Amino acid sequence: MTQIAFLGTGVMGVGMAKRLIAAGHNLSVFNRTVEKTRPLVEQGARLAMTPRQAAEGADVVFAMVGDDEASEHVWMGALDGALAADLEPGAIVVECSTLSHDWVIKLSAAVQEAGHTYIDCPVTGYPHMAANGELTLFVGANDPDLERARRFLDPLCIEIIHFGPIGNGTAYKLVVNLMGSVQNAGAAEGLLIAEKAGLDWNTVGYALSKGAAASPQVIQNSKRMIAGGHEDNVEFSGKWRLKDTLYGLRLAEKVGHEARFGIVAGKIYHMLVESGHGDENETKVVDVLRNNS
Secondary structure (H helix, E strand, C coil), X not given: CCEEEEECXXXXXXXXXXXXXXXXXXXXXXXXXXXXXXXXXXXXXXXXCCHHHHHCCCCEEEECCCCHHXXXXXXXXXXXXXXXXCCCCCCEXXXXXXXXXXXXXXXXXXXXXXXXXXXXXXXXXXXXXXXXXCEEEEEECCHHHHHHHHHHHHHHEEEEEECCCCCHHHHHHHHHHHHHHHHHHHHHHHHHHHHHCCCCHHHHHHHHHHCCCCXXXXXXXXXXXXXXXXXCCCCCEHHHHHHHHHHHHHHHHHCCCCCHHHHHHHHHHHHHHHHHHCCCEHHHHHHHXXXXX
16 A cells, blocks of 8 residues: 655645545644644544655655755755655645746756656645545646556546646646736725725625626635625735735746736735734735725
């Protein structure tokens, strides 16, 4: 039976790890906040106290963490990083986190130098989609490596979109998340203009759901902006939206493009985080814009 390590069991990782357990794999799990591993341990996963301990003897290692710093810690920690473990020869490393492009290239080189296979595999979807195996995976890997990894990826998703070599999956994820940042900020601005024009917000939200202009994300987030309660059931926090925006802007700069709308969105999410609402849902941006208009 395949031995899998899963590093990072937050709101997305816990659902993904449950899917791998349900698919019949042995799992070792690590999370900095041990309490978040409890649902997995109750389903038979083995709790590890360090990434290295989780990865010992693993055939496959997944990671789903918040940012470059957390990724570097779980993989490259000198004493307790997963790459310091005695992995099975040619183990498959699947990094599902949304990371900067530069870090993915650096990390993948270290993994390959150690004799293992790297799958660049950021995901899109919400926590309930992770729990139901309904994610979409944006993969950067060569064809043979992807085929080796596919049976471990399939339980997580409804579709795998292959963008080419390592780094391309992350590049697309950063592009689409930067677009999402602009859309979300634009939705908040539009709702506030509608409010000042005397339009009923519920009617506006309904009309958005019926029109062609709004993406599924705008429709969903507009409903939350209208309803309020941004501190409850946080699906994507303001601080992670800011992080993704900044990583996207860094990629734009790297490829020589001035992301004008993205720069404005970054300033708006910086305002959200600086005002003390970084742990609330990203939709809190509508209140921050209202209070600073």
